Amino acid sequence: MxxxxxxxxxxxxxxxxxxxxxxxxLLDNSRQDVCALGTPTYESDKPVSECSxxxxxxxxxxxxxxxxxxxxxxxxxxxxxxxxxxYIPEYAQNGKDGVLIEHLMSYTVQLASPYIDDWKGDxxxxxxxxxxxxxxxxSLKAAPGETYLYTDATAMLLGExxxxxxxADLDTLAEQRIFLPLGMHDSTLDPSSWDRDRxxxxxxxxxxxxxxxxxxxxxxEVAYACGxxxxxxxxxxxxxxxxxxxxxxFGGGRVDGRTFLSPRAIELxxxxxxxxxxxxSALGWGDGPTHQALDGAVGMSIxxxxxxxxxxxxxxxxxxxxxxxxxxxVYPERPVNLEPWxxxxxxxxxxxxx
Numbered sequence: 360m361x362x363x364x365x366x367x368x369x370x371x372x373x374x375x376x377x378x379x380x381x382x383x384x385l386l387d388n389s390r391q392d393v394c395a396l397g398t399p400t401y402e403s404d405k406p407v408s409e410c411s412x413x414x415x416x417x418x419x420x421x422x423x424x425x426x427x428x429x430x431x432x433x434x435x436x437x438x439x440x441x442x443x444x445x446y447i448p449e450y451a452q453n454g455k456d457g458v459l460i461e462h463l464m465s466y467t468v469q470l471a472s473p474y475i476d477d478w479k480g481d482x483x484x485x486x487x488x489x490x491x492x493x494x495x496x497x498s499l500k501a502a503p504g505e506t507y508l509y510t511d512a513t514a515m516l517l518g519e520x521x522x523x524x525x526x527a528d529l530d531t532l533a534e535q536r537i538f539l540p541l542g543m544h545d546s547t548l549d550p551s552s553w554d555r556d557r558x559x560x561x562x563x564x565x566x567x568x569x570x571x572x573x574x575x576x577x578x579x580e581v582a583y584a585c586g587x588x589x590x591x592x593x594x595x596x597x598x599x600x601x602x603x604x605x606x607x608x609f610g611g612g613r614v615d616g617r618t619f620l621s622p623r624a625i626e627l628x629x630x631x632x633x634x635x636x637x638x639x640s641a642l643g644w645g646d647g648p649t650h651q652a653l654d655g656a657v658g659m660s661i662x663x664x665x666x667x668x669x670x671x672x673x674x675x676x677x678x679x680x681x682x683x684x685x686x687x688x689v690y691p692e693r694p695v696n697l698e699p700w701x702x703x704x705x706x707x708x709x710x711x712x713x
Contacts, residue, residue: 360385360392364710372703373397378669380407380559381686384598385711386605388679393598399559400690407559410545410597413685414561414575416666417646419594420514422604423533423548425643427521428464429624430536436524439464439627439642443516446523450516453498462503463517464642465632469500469508487582487589491519507638509646511578511591518590529588540619541607543600548588550595558595561668562689575668575689592666601672601683608644609679629662629676644674652701653708661712669700673708682711 361383369381373396380397395407415422431437437446439461444451450458462468472493494512518529525532530548538546550558550572561575574580574593582589607613608629612620620628628643639650641662649665653673665671669688674681684707688700 360387360390361394362710365707366394366396368703368706368710369394369396372699375699376401377699377703378686378688379403379690380411381669381684382407382409382411382413382598383685383707384602384683386602386609386674386679386681386683389606389609391599391602391606393602399687410557410599411685412545412550412553412558412595412597413670413687414559414570414592414668415594415596415601415670415685416574416576416592416668417514418596418601418664418666418670418672419548419579419592420590420646421644421664421672422596422601423529423537423594424514424517424521424590425464425628426537426604426620427525427529427532428460428517429620429628429643431521431524432460433621433624437520443520446520447495447516449492449495452496455497455499458499458503460520461632461642463513463520464627465504465507465640466509466513466646467504467507467633467640468513469506470494470497470510470512471500472497472512485581487578487585487587490578490581491515504633505636507636507640507647509648511576511589514591515578515582515589518588521590529590533588533594537604538600541600541603541614543596543603546594546596546600548593548595553595559687560690561687562693563691596685598683598685601685602681605672605674605681605683609674609676609681653705661708665704671704673711675712678712680711682707 379401382395384393393409395409441460443458444456555572558572560571562570576592579589579592612625631639644662649663661675663673669686672683
């Protein structure tokens with residue numbers, strides 16, 4: 360099912376050193392095809408396999424964090440219209456008592472803090488609980504629900520919300536509530552005990568330390584160092600496992616004849632929540648930056664989520680077709696020029712959906 364044009368594009372990208380290797384998977388009406396190309400690093404002579412495990416960065420926000428929130432809502436443990444401060448009382452500071460769970464889920468909260476939007480830097484400066492305290496004490500830039508801002512702070516707050524409601528951390532919850540039921544046996548938020556030879560390195564820290572089985576994300580790494588899962592990144596997984604999650608969504612939330620997520624959850628996860636607003640925001644699968652980067656590739660009916668390490672999943676509920684692509688484009692270092700990667704991503708999406 361994977362066309363020669365798709366594999367040719369991937370081989371050309373490897374030759375151009377956009378990434379050293381990749382795994383691409385196609386789901387078409389429950390039929391799956393997976394293809395691995397290249398090597399884990401430019402120095403390696405070992406080929407990437409179809410079950411190579413990648414750090415998928417912000418795909419975590421959809422596959423883990425949003426899914427767990429929908430499960431908790433399905434069970435009646437919380438609701439979209441409840442204030443966040445019902446479960447995180449500290450969050451009510453500075454006029455945030457009107458921020459609802461739906462605002463976090465839709466990424467329509469803007470906090471005023473120098474550590475909200477583009478925080479990068481020395482991971483020894485903060486401990487993860489201290490970062491959360493900064494977010495709790497921040498004021499609002501705009502009324503919640505009125506403007507869209509895709510930011511890691513919102514995902515981190517969702518992760519903490521899940522911990523408070525469920526009484527467990529995200530790694531345990533994801534294993535029990537998502538990975539096992541969906542048969543995602545090669546997925547984890549805690550890769551420290553896994554065979555590192557199956558994990559693809561994702562780059563280097565500024566001090567030269569190889570990021571191998573460690574999240575390539577400053578905030579997620581700060582959380583991981585404290586034994587906490589951030590909610591924004593940290594998922595290590597494979598293309599077949601991602602396709603298993605997508606197939607659950609395409610199946611209306613049902614897996615092997617049993618309900619995993621309610622039709623309500625699937626609807627909210629895959630449809631624009633604020634109709635008539637000048638932005639798109641489904642409560643799960645989709646984010647503004649990925650849609651913008653795919654502009655001109657396909658129509659607006661697609662669902663899209665990207666991860667900065669070199670990953671994306673794009674699907675269409677109408678055709679029940681999806682592509683999942685995993686790579687480590689940030690190896691050995693994060694490229695300054697994003698256009699070669701973005702054009703490659705647009706080309707793959709055109710091949711699959713046009």
